[in-house]
Amino acid sequence: MPTTPSPHAARRSERSRRAIFDASLALVGEVGYPRLTIEGIASRAGVGKQTIYRWWPSKAAVLLDAFTEGVESYGEGLPDTGDLAADLKYVLRATCDEFNDPAFQAPYRALAAAGAADEELSRAFVARLLEPGFAVYEARLRAARDAGEIAPDADPRIVTEMLLSPFSQRWLMRTGELTHAYTDTLVDLVLRAVRPHD
Structure with missing residues (x-):
């Protein structure tokens, strides 16, 4: 057989x-x-x-x-033009557009809500969707730290969370609109906090 x-x-x-x-x-x-x-x-x-x-x-x-x-892979990671602020703004603007797409919103919100009550689902959601995204941000920030664009003691993971957590919170809880102006401001504020110290 x-x-x-x-x-x-x-x-x-x-x-x-x-x-x-x-x-x-x-x-x-x-x-x-x-x-x-x-x-x-x-x-x-x-x-x-x-x-x-x-x-x-x-x-x-x-x-x-x-x-x-259906979610695109991160491929080779975030762009690296040598301008960290421009690269982060470019990616977060694209992410903003994606999160404002109704076809993306419904399943993502459903999985986030279901994961709050289902630990196994939450772990799978994080492993398959969130962690790969965090990893490419961390890699780009690590390169920026090596190039002296951010402080040598700036933890790439924490900086990634500083960028993505307010974005996710605003979208998930509907506390305000997700716009390009918002994501640009977010990048500017976070980078101001982690630029090399004088």
Whole structure:
């Protein structure tokens, strides 16, 4: 007996998986996470719910896989033009645009909220989405520190948190708009705090 699926079966499985991902992302935007169900995803995707349960243990697991597959990788990291402020502003402006996109907002907010009550989901969310993002900021800041653009005692991790935590808090709690002016100001204030001391 063959131990791997036939090419036809593999294509069918990939089509089903893609349909499930598309359905979960669409539905969470339409009905919200609390009303999202495996049954609803299965119906929208045109598959049996047993197919979903064969691959994922919960709706959160489905949504996490669907969302993280669609998020672009950080590739080679943040740009390094030699101007740290310009590079950080460029990336945070792009991030601002992404977080203001309704197609991005719904699943991200759903996963953040679900993760607050589900430690396993939270750990997976952090490992697969947040940590890779933090890592590229830390690498760019480490290079800036080596080049003398920020103080030698500036911890790249803490500087990254100084940049991204207020951004995330404002967006998640809706305490204000996310705009390019806001992200530019954030970069300016953080870099003012960590520039080399006289």
